[in-house]
Amino acid sequence: MTHIYTKKVLAHFKHPHNMGRIAKPDGVGRVGNPKCGDVMWLYLKIGKNKQGKEIIKDVKFETFGCVAAIATSSMITDLVKGKTIEYALGVTKEKIVKGLGGLPPIKIHCSLLATDALHEAIYNYLKKQGLRVPAQLAKTHERIVKETKVAERIGEHLGEHLH
Amino acid sequence: MTIYLDNAATTAVDPRVLKAMQPYFSKHFGNASSLHGFGQRARAALEDAREKVAALIDSKPEEIIFTSGGTESNNLAIKGLAWAHPNKKHIIISAIEHHAVMEPCEWLRKHGYDITVLPVDSYGLVDPKAVERAIRPDTLMVSIMHANNEIGTIEPIERIGAICRAKDVFFHTDAVQSFGKIPIDVDAMHIDLLSASSHKIHGPKGVGCLYVRKGISLVPLAHGGGHERGLRSGTENVAGIVGFGEAAAIAKKEMAADAKRLTALRDRLIKETLKIQDSWLNGHPRQRLPGNANFGFRYIEGEALVLQLDMHGIAVSTGSACSSKSLEPSHVLLALGLRHEEAHGSLRVSLGKFNTRADIDALLKVLPQTVERLREISPFKRKYK
Numbered sequence: 001m002t003h004i005y006t007k008k009v010l011a012h013f014k015h016p017h018n019m020g021r022i023a024k025p026d027g028v029g030r031v032g033n034p035k036c037g038d039v040m041w042l043y044l045k046i047g048k049n050k051q052g053k054e055i056i057k058d059v060k061f062e063t064f065g066c067v068a069a070i071a072t073s074s075m076i077t078d079l080v081k082g083k084t085i086e087y088a089l090g091v092t093k094e095k096i097v098k099g100l101g102g103l104p105p106i107k108i109h110c111s112l113l114a115t116d117a118l119h120e121a122i123y124n125y126l127k128k129q130g131l132r133v134p135a136q137l138a139k140t141h142e143r144i145v146k147e148t149k150v151a152e153r154i155g156e157h158l159g160e161h162l163h
Numbered sequence: 164m165t166i167y168l169d170n171a172a173t174t175a176v177d178p179r180v181l182k183a184m185q186p187y188f189s190k191h192f193g194n195a196s197s198l199h200g201f202g203q204r205a206r207a208a209l210e211d212a213r214e215k216v217a218a219l220i221d222s223k224p225e226e227i228i229f230t231s232g233g234t235e236s237n238n239l240a241i242k243g244l245a246w247a248h249p250n251k252k253h254i255i256i257s258a259i260e261h262h263a264v265m266e267p268c269e270w271l272r273k274h275g276y277d278i279t280v281l282p283v284d285s286y287g288l289v290d291p292k293a294v295e296r297a298i299r300p301d302t303l304m305v306s307i308m309h310a311n312n313e314i315g316t317i318e319p320i321e322r323i324g325a326i327c328r329a330k331d332v333f334f335h336t337d338a339v340q341s342f343g344k345i346p347i348d349v350d351a352m353h354i355d356l357l358s359a360s361s362h363k364i365h366g367p368k369g370v371g372c373l374y375v376r377k378g379i380s381l382v383p384l385a386h387g388g389g390h391e392r393g394l395r396s397g398t399e400n401v402a403g404i405v406g407f408g409e410a411a412a413i414a415k416k417e418m419a420a421d422a423k424r425l426t427a428l429r430d431r432l433i434k435e436t437l438k439i440q441d442s443w444l445n446g447h448p449r450q451r452l453p454g455n456a457n458f459g460f461r462y463i464e465g466e467a468l469v470l471q472l473d474m475h476g477i478a479v480s481t482g483s484a485c486s487s488k489s490l491e492p493s494h495v496l497l498a499l500g501l502r503h504e505e506a507h508g509s510l511r512v513s514l515g516k517f518n519t520r521a522d523i524d525a526l527l528k529v530l531p532q533t534v535e536r537l538r539e540i541s542p543f544k545r546k547y548k
Contacts, residue, residue, distance in 0.1 A: 005470075013467070014474065019540055030542075038464070041542040062542035064504070066466040070540060 006101035009071040016070055018077035020060045027125030029117040032148055038065030038110060040073055042117035046085070046125055054085045061117070068107035075099050076114040085122055089137065091115065116144050165476045166522045170363075170454055170515030171312055171340060172480055176406070177365035177516075183409035184367065187402035195399050196388065205401045212408025219411045220338075220357060221348040222374050228391045229404050232371035233339040234263040235384070236358035237306075239373050239394065240335045241267040243381030244304055244356065245276065251303035255279045257289045257318075258498035259311050263358075264337050265494075268306075277301075283498050286447040287316035295326045304333040309357075310341040313482045313495040313511060314446030315455025317345065324353030333379070339363055339371075343414030344452055345422060355379055361403065365516065366410030370403035421516045425453040428514055428523050432456050435527050439534055445496060445509060454514035457482070459496075463537040464507050471537065475529045482509045 003010065022043035032039040040063045047057035059081050061073040075096050080088040093111035097103050103111065123141045126133050133141075167175070187208060193201025195209050210224065217224040230236045241254070241264065256268055258280050268278045279297045283289055289307055298305070305327050310317045320336050327334035335356035338347060342357075343364035349357060357374040361367055375381060375394070387396025433444055433456050441461035460468065465481030472479055482493030492506035512526065 010470075013470065016540060039542060062540060064462065064541040064543050065464050067470050069464075070467060 004104050005067060005071070006103075008099070008101040009068065009103065012071040012074040012100065013067045016061075016074040018058075018060050018074065018081065019062070021062060022058060022060050025121075027121040027123075027128065029120030029122070029124060030148075031113060031116045031120055031144055038063070038069040038113055040065065040069065040113050040117040042073075042077075042114075042121045044121045044125055049084065056080050056083055056085065056088055065113070066107070066110070068103055068110040069113060071100055072096050072103075072111045072114040073117070076118055080118060085125075088118060089122060089134070091118070116140070120144055165478065166518075166525055167478045168512045168514060168518065168522060168526060169478045169480050170518070171315075171452075171511065171513035173362045173368065174365045174515050175517060176367055177410060177413060179413060180366055180406045180409045184402045184406040187405050191401075193401075195401055196390070205399075208401060208405050209399055212404045212411075215408040215412040215415070216359070216372055217374075219343060219347070219415050220354075220359075220374060221350060223377065225392075226349075226374055226377055228373045228375055228394045229399060229407075230371045230373055230391075230395055231369055231400075232362070233261070233337065233358050233360035235395075236360070236371050236373040237261070237263040237335075237337055238267050239381060239384055240356040240358060240375075241304070241306060242271065243383065243394070244333055244335070244379070245271055246382035247380045248303055251301050253277045253279065253299055253302040255281060255294060255297045255302060255305045255307075257281045257283055257307050259283050259287055259314075259316075259495045260306065260308055261312055261337055261339070264306055264308070281307075283316075285499050286450070287311055287314050287445075287495065287499055288447065288450070289318050289323065291319055291322040291326055294323050295330070298326070298330045298332055302330075302332050304335055304355075306335040306337065308340070309336045309338040309347070310345070310452050310455075311446070311495060312340050313493060313509075314457045314499070315340075315451035315513075316446045317341065317450045317452065320354070321352040327355075328353040340452060340455075343411060343418060344454070346418070349374060349376070361407035361410055364410045364414050367403045367406040370400055370407040372407070417516070422453040425514050425516070425518070428518065428520060429454060429456050431520075432512060432514075432523050432527065436530060439531050442534075445499065445501070452513075454518075456512045456514075458510045458512070459501070459505055460508045460510065460534050461505065462508070462541045462543040463534060465509050467537050468508070468510055468533065471533045472526075472529065475533070477526050477529065479526075480511045480513070482506065482511060 025043040026046040027044040029042040043060045045058035049055045059077045063070050063073040079091050093115050096111040119140045191204045193205040195205040213224040213227045217227050272278050281293050324334045333355045337358045339360045342359035355376045361370040383394045385396050390396050443459045445457040469481045496506035
């Protein structure tokens with residue numbers, strides 16, 4: 001049967017990887033896509049590799065959204081788990097889409113939700129640690145904050161339940 | 164195991180309908196406009212179907228114009244009437260009309276028409292008094308659907324029709340979802356134009372009709388050989404129309420019994436589903452189509468729910484934005500006053516005549532765990548926990 005979603009998307013959707021939350025996360029990224037109504041939270045635990053570089057020791061996600069949103073959430077955690085922060089920041093939405101074997105055109109924006117959540121979580125970690133935030137990441141953060149404000153207006157009601 | 168519970172989208176062709184259609188492909192394949200025997204045979208079949216369709220809405224056969232389906236019928240009714248009466252440029256519709264009504268009106272708006280979109284209450288009901296207040300001297304028509312495709316709410320069209328008649332305004336109703344499901348009487352309901360479709364009542368796709376009250380002039384969408392009283396040129400889809408006629412005849416006979424049985428199934432489904440925490444019913448609890456149930460589930464998204472159920476072999480649908488080609492949440496659910504995220508979590512279950520209690524039981528068996536599972540993924544589950 002042909003489906004609007006690829007086998008890989010459906011597999012991730014059926015059995016999402018790294019689903020859930022991390023109790024005491026080092027970084028949290030909370031993003032929402034106002035247009036689609038999708039919301040994704042991503043949690044990071046940071047460690048160090050043998051070379052002393054910071055790596056993503058653990059990553060988990062929670063997503064309110066459509067099939068593509070859940071699949072891209074799952075995919076990005078696979079792509080960055082155990083990798084350096086530097087590498088994680090280089091993971092593009094195109095890479096996620098490719099990893100999933102493609103997404104319907106109208107769902108491509110879901111992959112941006114995933115990279116945004118990751119970038120926000122890394123930003124959150126760097127800020128908390130008082131570490132230097134790369135200029136590009138700071139710019140991404142500014143854009144997301146602006147967009148999230150719109151999303152929150154829509155998701156206000158849900159927001160009441162968050163804490 | 165596959166269970167089809169999406170009969171508001173389309174229905175399976177009834178085997179009796181298929182049987183009636185079959186001779187009209189290769190045996191009685193004539194063009195209904197031809198004078199020879201082949202043509203006359205096709206013509207007779209066409210007129211027989213017209214009578215059967217007319218009988219279902221208590222109209223005269225000559226008031227039925229066969230079209231390609233609901234969308235064309237709505238376009239012909241709205242644009243055709245507007246073009247035939249260019250002196251009046253105001254149209255009244257509701258906020259929950261199907262796109263096949265909204266979009267022609269939107270197109271007319273770009274061409275100088277004023278469109279009033281009436282709100283609905285939290286059940287999706289249009290207030291007839293609001294229709295009356297909205298009518299102006301330059302009002303051409305009121306177009307209010309008979310029953311809504313998403314939430315199944317049945318509009319008080321007989322009252323709206325009476326108001327339109329008294330105010331001398333044309334009344335069109337999109338009856339695609341109600342035709343063959345609940346009784347329609349075009350005279351008693353004061354309907355001037357009515358759109359209906361074959362594939363929603365176990366007939367073939369690609370066929371529908373527009374009822375046009377005698378004496379009302381329309382400008383056709385397509386000009387040509389002058390078929391269907393000049394309102395729909397193009398060689399008639401005889402086999403399809405025969406199927407439509409047969410489906411209408413079956414509906415006429417079996418509608419009452421089907422409606423009674425499906426209403427009982429629907430009410431059981433509603434009662435059991437609402438036991439799931441943080442769920443609600445969209446649409447009116449009683450004034451709704453026999454086969455329609457539409458639920459909301461907080462904290463989850465409709466498309467994900469539909470796909471999970473599909474994996475369990477159950478076909479249902481959602482008004483959720485991310486489900487289809489558009490990203491916008493259902494305009495119907497938003498019109499009820501639902502918040503965006505609530506509108507995203509809707510599930511439409513639409514029963515048809517071939518559904519049984521076992522189908523409902525199968526859905527009820529997997530639905531709670533499916534909702535639960537998706538809530539596990541959602542960051543909004545905390546309150547629910």
